[in-house]
Amino acid sequence: MKTAYVVKRIISTLVVFVIVVTLCFFIPRIGVDDPCARYYPAQGNMSDSDYEVIKEITRKQYGLDGSAWSQYGRYLKGLLHGDLGTSYRAGSPKVWALITDRLPWTLVLSVSSMVLCLFFGIIIGTRCAMKRGRWQDKALMNASTITTAIPAFFIALLLTYILGFELEIFPAYTDQNLVSSFEWSLAGIGAVAYNAALPVLSTLIGGVIGNAQSIRNSVISVTGESFIVTAKAKGVTERGILYKHVLRNALLPVVTGLGMSLSGLIGGSVVIEQIFNWHGMGTLYLEANNQNDYPLMMGIMIFISGFALVANLVTDLCYSLLDPRVTLGEVSR
């Protein structure tokens, strides 16, 4: 791996991050003269001078004093120390604390869904590639166009109705005491899994089939390569070819895609979390939206983008380790 390439990637990542932060900072300020007045609208029974005093206090508290640019400078400086600002909610909690409180719960959903998608996707995708053109393959192709056309939240609603209300197998809504009563025991983890079953399942259906389709295509394109023919000519068994030669190469683009989809791990399930009232980042963001809690919204956006940037950077660097041609700019992905 060339050092120049690594440095270039890191610098471009930082530049993109600063632009994202700038956008997130200024979008909520568009058309607003005084953010403070929006936070604390004038009350009828209050004299102007009282209102000014209250606004002054609020400004100090939330760092809204000074010009927009000096606020921006302070925000960036805070960001360097890992400070994402203070939320407008009651008790003025730190945005960072709110995010870290919710993050694990979102990751429970998205990581388990991703792992299961990949696992079943690889199995189904390879099988269909082996049965290319037969009914299994055609079924997968039809299923993939159908599932991409169904929004995940509709699947979630259907599953809630069938499995939650009619058959009563899984809870239709997340148990509200799930978070407060959670403990690291078998029963505690079991309760989380029981409550997470429906949200995970509703993202799983589309995900597995989408993954399977792309793995199938990838396997088929590798099968046509001449080194597979060579392996066959050498007398390698079908299984040996599949595991040693085909899958190894076919999974490379899948891993890259995985790195890209890492960014969706946090922000991707807003609607699903909302349906099941899951205690995650998505519901946190919607709560912030309903309360016009702009620092919290900005913080979450910056956090998600930062996560995506780091994930992309790591994937790129890993990829350049696996395939040195990337650093030389010969392979455009």
Next chain:
Amino acid sequence: MKTLAGLIKGVWNDKQGRLGLIIVTLLALVALFAPLIAPYDPYDVNQRADKGLSPSLSHLLGTSLTTGQDIFSMLIYGTRVSLTVGVITGIAIALLGSVLGICAGYIGGVCDMLLMRIVDVMIVIPTLPLTILITNVFGKSYVVIVTVFVLFGWSGLARTVRSQVLKLKSCDYVKAAELSGASKRYIMFRHILPAVSNLVVMSTALTCAGVMIAEAGLSFLGLGNPTAVSWGKMLADAQSGGSMLFGQWWTILAPGIGIFISVFAFMRIGLAMESVLNPAMKGRSGLGRLMRKMRRGELDKVLAEMEEPE
């Protein structure tokens, strides 16, 4: 290269593509003549019935739990929101994405670098939270939603177009035009744009499908125009009104199927265009496809395509 008419004809000859075309035409008619087809006007407060009625002859799909509007009429009126948002956004993205992609690819240099950095930023920013933030700042309306979708949705198409233009740039006919003194703008619009137009049309169909799903999601979250009748909002009302609790599954199934059918139709058209434009991409065996085309007397077309430089 195919003309637009040729492309549509190709889609029509594809079995799945034909299905898509028929459905989209029907949906467009339903949206256009919604007031004639729907038995009630969901926007008219006086035409509301009792809340949560079960399906009957006077209310084919019953009435909604929260407002008592006729669900069948809402379903028909919902086509309007879904199709308008999807198609307008799709076309706007196609225009913006292709122009910017061609500029980035053909002019190159600073223009290219700048546009690609913007694309880098857009890929990173999470779209749904951003849309929510912007509807919060600018108000909940479909105009805002479409604007956000367009402003932050062109990056994918621009990238594809750009890479295609980079290939075209070294083609003989472009070189010839350059040598004979054609201006950059002339080349971009007379030579490059027609060459990528099929790609753009294809991706527009798929963009429409994606946008319709996104719109449904936003309306479901209550971020669309609160007074409009849309499928996403019908689902949200059904869920919050407790239709599942009362076992009124049709209030969820009806708008869901509406979303599914319209998205499916646009996807089918897009995929059919893809296989018409780029036969090698089609998953099935090449020989079988060749045989089918021969049967339709299209072999000449296939051969003509093969000879064309990619």
